[in-house]
Amino acid sequence: MLRKDHTESHAGPLSDGDSESTDVVIVGYGPVGAMVANLLGQAGIRTIVFERDVKPHSMPRAGATDDEVLRVFQAAGLADQLLPLLDLGQSTQFRSARSVPLVTMRPRGGRNGFPKLAFFYQPDLERVLHEGIARYPHVAVRTGVRVEGLHEDDDGVTVWTRGGAHGRQKATRARYVVACDGGRSTVRNLRCIAFTGSTYAQPWLVVDAKLEAPLTDVTSFQFIGDPDRPAVTLPLPGTHHRWEFMVLPGEDRTEFATLENARRLVSPWVDPDRITILRHIVYTFHARTAARWRSGRVLLAGDAAHLMPPFAGQGLGSGLRDAHNLAWKLAAVVADDADPSLLDSYETERRPHVTRMTWLTRFSGALVQTRHRRVATVRDVMLTKMARLPYFTEGRFKPDLRYSSGAFETSPRRAGAGHAFPQPTVRTPEGRMVPLDDLIGGGWALIGRDLDPQVHLSSESRALWDTLGTPYLSLGRPGRRRARHEAGTIAVEDLDGHALDFFRRHGGDFAIVRPDRIVFAMPDIRELDHAADLYRALIRGKSRRHPLPRSSV
Template sequence: MSDNAIYDVAIVGYGPVGATFANLLAKYGLRILVVEQAAAPYDKPRAITIDHEVLRVFQACGLEDTIAKHTVPHPGTHYLGIDRQIIKKFDPMPPPFPLGWTPTATFVQPEFEAALRKKFAAYGNADVLLSTQAVDVAQDKDGVTLKVKNADGAQTFRARYLVACDGANSFVRKALGIAFDDLAFDEWWMVVDALDHHATERPPKCFQYCWPSRPGTFLPGPGALRRWEIKILPGEDPAAFGQPDNVTKVLKAFTDPSKLEIWRSAVYRFHALLAQRWQDGRILLMGDAVHQTPPFLGQGLSAGVRDAVNLAWKLALVLRGDAAPSVIETYAEERKPHVSALVALAKEFGLIIGELDEAKARARDAKLLEELNAGTAQTNRQKFIPDLASGLIATGAPAAGTLFPQPEVDTEQGPKRLDDTLAPEFLIAAASSDALKALTPDSLALWSKLRGQLLVIEETGSLFSGWLNQHGIVAAVVRPDRAVYGGARTADELNALVASLAKQLKN
């Protein structure tokens, strides 16, 4: 691209969220600039758990092979109390899997970051500048000016929109003077990734060791990867705690380290933070730049990937003139309460795991055990993930704001996951052609203007028909990010949904 090109979108930060967002935008053919201050991806242990929504987004980025090689289904989690008894459980959700992927998986983050960058490198309409730091942003009514610095000196670029994916210390967030709401969680933990080459089988569970003497977490990753997260107690020095000889010493409380090869370890300060604003005119922020969560629900990166898939299609529609710029405001409107609920929950689980007072821990064990035995404890982790409650959805319509299922469908090339047969555009999906035949000429004209797809789903199983029955609907209007705009019980309702969507997009 020429040096003077005006980009559609400039992305600051090429971490996992920036790389996912870049790939999603590329599907719309946009001109993209990515600037990243580091020469290579971050090499310390971070995310190890992802959920099916994220796997579906990675599918959209073309990462099926990486998913096959570098993820395994999450085995479920047991919380162990002081006397090592099980006090709380999360079980894996049984099949059929609604989104076409195992509901939760453990994965190897560096492999995904490399795969995302490789996919994006194959896209011709972009410039990626590594070892290049964003140092100034300014905006006017037409676009954003980004100043960067690298070994060659300073350069200035123009873009219609700028999206900050620049992590917890976000330069862009600070430059815009955006403050965090602090949800009051502040703990030091050490994270150790080790390789267990001697294991004959994968440990059957993740464990949360809710032990006041030394709280910790264990997760078996794919292949030989094993993860321990260990709380650093008040009075302990985080820097000294993270020294290699201490890593092995501390691990002894949880496992026999002599059989392990320590791959990498790091000391982190876990926070629960939510930025007050996620948009400033033509500048938007996502990922750790606007939310940070303790990792106890495995939702930090997942939340960032949800941000990316939520914003990508909205920006694309606005940039090609199919939606009013105000539609972009629904990004924060939809994402902020969603993340807020998950950060609050992760904090709650963190407080359960990290209790240091023995008397309080015993009371906690008794209460959780009673809930578990009475069957009143929620043991399905996916049930904690909220639906969209407002924003660009037909609030009040059946299924509005839920995630559209991903059935396997029959195609001429054999069975495929539904999304692999679709463009990243709006979709009206029905189980029979009757519902689609009832669309009025007005609805059809609007639909074609939006580049929407119409589909009678011919599935190999009964996931989609079961979902329609569950909501009592005959068809659904589905957004490009596969959130449901609304379900329709009748032809009139379907036409009304199309009309209200068109209105919301042009508001």
């Protein structure tokens, strides 16, 4: 049974025109809220977004992302708009106190179909997301509106809002609410959800600037491991640049954040008279998480659910992964294609991955933040040795997107379930070369390893997948796609080998892929029909949950 936290606002009686209804209310119009709105809009879900600020945030905050997040933009139909605005293929470098390069990391792999590291200017990224929402007339955005209260009952949630300082209070009725309203989340506080964790003792000054031209001697993301004052310097797309400087013990934060001090600190890199400093502000970094990410019909995402330090560039990325995981589940529940219990799997899946990413950011921060000279010397020696290890220099230490439990088959024989299915470039029967996700669309997919899925499905199972609009693919090696297949099956060649390698590593003849590209099951031929039963149990919740049977092979 759903938990019904009860929060009342101080509301008077409603008059005509004071109320409206929708399927989903999103609170917060930052990148995470905007991505959830795009994905729900794509699914045809009526959505209203409430944002307390009148105008979009004009200052950059996040600056780095990865291939997994670019795949989320692809799922939202926005990759083509975003890619020209990115700085792709950059490297990350650790430098000593004397700015001597110790190790350079150039992530390699690209199994998601994009470069593994990308830098962006956040106002540009948000503009892409906001323009994307304009595609959907059933998605409305209300700015200058603050949420003042919530009340949940058996049928939905009433969200009480007020526009402007003296506007009239209004009630919006929704089936679900998604809180994407940041680390100081109003919605999380209204639901009395604890937000626990640690606040870093060392505050940092962040300086964002517009240059006349990119710095020729700073062409990568650089951590400066200077015990006297650790620093970060980061070129962003165009002529934008960011510096970050540790505030040392005993320094006054207010004085340290002055424009004069910001100009002094950046002067070793650039003439401060030849740049425009857009922002200079002291931040204290957090590592916190909400006690629960679902409270009845209210769900938390992004910074409202978790905060992490910025040192590995994973804060915003984790929020956008939340959006991809949650949106398809919420859309299925709203459309009555899934049982509401499916929403419980959102936190079950996402929380452990966020925990792993938080550990990575804290480890990265520990490398750069030490102020003990002996520790820094040992660190520098260690990094110099790590410079010879591809595991480190190619970024293989970053945890892949995979879940250990949730809404997928958890048999130990099929360890590929719960992993993100790779995205190779495939060749179609017409000779086109396309990314796999563009071919299978935004829903479920059934992919055979050199097999036609339709041939091995019973009529009952096929009816289920057909109802979901599931595309059927037969995936073969270059030059060896299937010549014969059922009408409706697309026979393609895996030009990169990523997907076929995934099959070899994890077994199974088929991969059933969820809308968020996570593998739902990897059955053998004899198990394929049972995967439909598993879908009914885990997604629709209409039969006893059970694992796929063990094959006799």
